Amino acid sequence: MTDFSSPLKSLKAGHWFKLICGASYQHLPAVRNLVLAYTLAGADCIDVAADPAVIGVARDAIATAIHLAPKIDFAPKIPQPLLMVSLNAGEDPHFRKAALDPEACPTDCAQPCVSICPADAIAFPSPHGVILDRCYGCGRCLPVCPIDQISAVSHTAKPEVVGPLIASGIVQAIEIHTQVGQELEFQQLWQTLSPFVPKLRVLAVSCPDGDGLLDYLASLYEVMTPLPCPLIWQTDGRPMSGDIGDGATRATVKLAAKVLQASLPGYVQLAGGTNRHTIAKLKAKGLLHPDLMSASINLKSPHPHIVGVAYGSFARQLLSRVQTELETFSNPQLEDHPHCLQTAVSLASSLVSQLKPFIPSQPLTPIEHGRDSPPDSSRR
Ligand code: SF4
Ligand code: SF4
Structure with missing residues (x-):
């Protein structure tokens, strides 16, 4: 039986790292490579679209990472991440x-639409227009x-597609995106999911700020309780914007502080605008677990703290150069190109290690695992 104790310990210890592949992102080669790299870097949870093909490649990438990890001269004891x-x-x-x-x-x-798209999802003349599997809806x-x-x-994502995958243990966690005022829709979705809830390891509710937010979240808790697993409130500060600049993270830090003050049952985790500056801002506000805070900061103990951070746009952008290079190969699987694998895991670990200081963020050495081929420089 798969051991998911490590991600759950990360929640308690305040260093939970979640990769958001994107609720609408269906570019299978990129999803696979992202999941592989961030799993090898020590991610606790991988959040993907409710699409069986996407879930399939994410699952395959996690299995590949778990298989490869002992052979990599990096050697963190990587956890088996939860698939959300x-x-x-x-x-x-x-x-x-x-x-x-x-x-x-x-x-x-x-063609300003082409240059502004962070996902290379618009192209002319061929393919023509929006490449749907690459578009993740950033707007x-x-x-x-x-x-x-x-x-x-x-x-609308289809819960009836996901339910059997929860029942069979392939999917271990669910995230419900909602907004203030959507009680009815939430109740309907919860009713559809309820036969599968006992199998969940983690449940997350993602919500942006809005008038009456705290009362709204409290009302959702009433709908969901009793719960068989940990609950995470994901504070969606500035959706899908972590890659646009340092300041994008301010809204989610502010929102996390607001939700923490409400002392709702459950954990609080950031998303929406998270990037490389998020941890520094959380530290400055005293919102991290005491073990991650600088000893020079005087905190009341225990103090309310967030348990982790989810990274989406920024995590994808961080590895975009590697993905672009991989797309020049006839076989774009990350593990088949050691120099790309080394770069991708090193970049991913530079982000993961902000929350997990015990994971080294230094560059890795290339690996040998049987299917390697030297970098094909002629095709770049
Ligand atoms: S959709 Fe067409 S008209 Fe609009 S910015 Fe893109 S290329 Fe120009
Ligand atoms: S919504 Fe975002 S990802 Fe989709 S095509 Fe437009 S810019 Fe690209």
Whole structure:
């Protein structure tokens, strides 16, 4: 039986690290490589779209990482991460894709939609327009179109697809995205999920700020209780924006402080705008577990603290250079290109080690594991 005790210990110890692949992100080669690299770097949880194909590659990448870890001259004792799937209770920006009509584009358009897209999800002339599996719905392309022709198409993740995967143990955690005012939708989704809830190892509820937020979260708790597993309140400060600059993290730190003050039952974890500056800002505000705080900061003990951080856009951007290089190979699997694997795990561990100081963040040495081929420089 798989041992998931380590991620649960991370929650208690305040160094829980979650990779967000994206509730709408379905680019399978990139998802696989992200999951592989961050699992090898010590992530506690991998959060993916409610798509059986995405869940399948994430599961395969976790298994590959667990198999490879002992052979890598890096040797953290990596945990078996929890596989989490994101669902939405009502309309939510994480569950949408951009849409445009390439035939409507003026021939002299400078194509600002292409350059602003962080996921290389818009291309001309071929493939033509939005590449749906790459689009994760960040919305940045919408306002830059001079003829206002890009729209966002919302979708609802299917809990009935995920339920059997929870029942069989393939998916161990669920995240429900919600917003203030969506009680009815939340109750309906909870009812659909209820046969599977006893099998969950962790349940997360992700919510942005809004008027009446704390009362709303308290009402959701009433709907969900009693729970068989730990509950995480994910403070979604500034959704899908961690890669746009240092300041993007302010909103989620502020929101986490607000939710902590409410002393709701459950853990508090950040997301939405998280990046390399998040931990420093949390430290400055005294919001980390005492073991992660500098000894020079005088804290009342025990003090309310967050248990961890989830990284999405920033985590993906950090590895985007490696992914771009991998896409020049006929076989883009990360583990088959040792120099890329070394770089990717080193970059991922530079982020993970901010929360887990016991994991070294130094560069790794390349590995030999039977399917290696030297870097194919002729194709770069
Ligand atoms: S900018 Fe964002 S919403 Fe637009 S295509 Fe790219 S990923 Fe999708
Ligand atoms: S910015 Fe608008 S008009 Fe220009 S290429 Fe993109 S979708 Fe077409």
